[in-house]
Amino acid sequence: MAGSIEFLPVILPGVVLTVQLTVCGTLLALVMAFAIGFARLSNFTWLRVTARLFMEFFRGTSMVVQLFWAYFVLPLFGLSLTPFEAGVLVLGLNSGAYMSEIVRGGMLALPLEQFEACIALNLSRWHRLKCVLLPQALPLMIPPFSNSAIEILKSTSVVSLISLSEITFRAQTVRAQTGDSVLPFVTILFIYLGLALMLSRIMRLVEHRLRPTSSVRM
Numbered sequence: 001m002a003g004s005i006e007f008l009p010v011i012l013p014g015v016v017l018t019v020q021l022t023v024c025g026t027l028l029a030l031v032m033a034f035a036i037g038f039a040r041l042s043n044f045t046w047l048r049v050t051a052r053l054f055m056e057f058f059r060g061t062s063m064v065v066q067l068f069w070a071y072f073v074l075p076l077f078g079l080s081l082t083p084f085e086a087g088v089l090v091l092g093l094n095s096g097a098y099m100s101e102i103v104r105g106g107m108l109a110l111p112l113e114q115f116e117a118c119i120a121l122n123l124s125r126w127h128r129l130k131c132v133l134l135p136q137a138l139p140l141m142i143p144p145f146s147n148s149a150i151e152i153l154k155s156t157s158v159v160s161l162i163s164l165s166e167i168t169f170r171a172q173t174v175r176a177q178t179g180d181s182v183l184p185f186v187t188i189l190f191i192y193l194g195l196a197l198m199l200s201r202i203m204r205l206v207e208h209r210l211r212p213t214s215s216v217r218m
Contacts, residue, residue: 010174011184014167015191021087021156021166022199026149028092029099036096037103051100058097063158066090071162087159095152102144106137139210146203150196167191 039051058066070086081089110133118128160169171184 011167011170011187011191014165014170015195017084017164018153018156018166019195021084021091021159021164022149022153022195024088025091025095025152025156028088029095029148029152030145032092032096033099033103036100037107040100040104041107055097055100058094063090063094063155064161066094067158067162083159083162083164086162087156087164090158091152091155095148095155099145099148102141102148103137106141107133109140110136135210139207142203142207142210146200146207149199149203153195153199154192 036051036055039047040055042048042051067086067090070081070090071083074081074086114132114136115128118132123132156166157168159166160172163169165173167188171188174184175181
């Protein structure tokens with residue numbers, strides 16, 4: 001018990017940093033997901049091709065390699081990032097590439113009649129998206145977005161490779177100093193689980209708020 005009490009002050013700052021990485025990485029991923037997802041649906045060939053190349057690059061290469069590039073290679077080209085900035089950048093871009101398919105799939109899942117009705121009403125592209133299409137597509141996107149947010153949470157452990165002291169890094173530090181592997185890694189196991197359950201609950205509340213009142217629950 002004494003060991004647990006002594007361990008908590010070491011691990012708590014790592015928990016805060018992990019939450020910060022998750023929130024910032026998820027926000028960046030959402031921005032990239034909608035930008036790339038809508039670009040994939042564009043009428044402009046060059047925009048669709050560029051978005052497809054971006055998506056395939058970040059989905060097809062290792063996040064660890066991307067992280068090392070962001071932190072160690074970009075400074076050679078005059079762009080220096082802090083470990084936190086590099087971690088958020090890679091988490092956001094990598095996850096955003098996967099989530100862009102959620103956006104594209106959600107939009108394509110809408111009935112064709114919805115698009116035709118927007119054209120018939122002479123709505124501008126912005127009003128089509130804001131008033132008709134997104135309100136119907138977002139409820140379809142929230143469940144897979146929830147999975148992606150939890151994946152971002154678990155992927156924050158990767159940033160320990162560039163000495164960013166999130167909870168995995170701090171657990172490794174405790175293990176190196178004390179030789180005890182059970183206490184630190186069992187502790188962070190349940191911390192990750194608790195954070196994932198909290199995140200899942202938040203996303204369910206968002207889904208419930210966006211769900212049409214007429215939807216049927218199975």
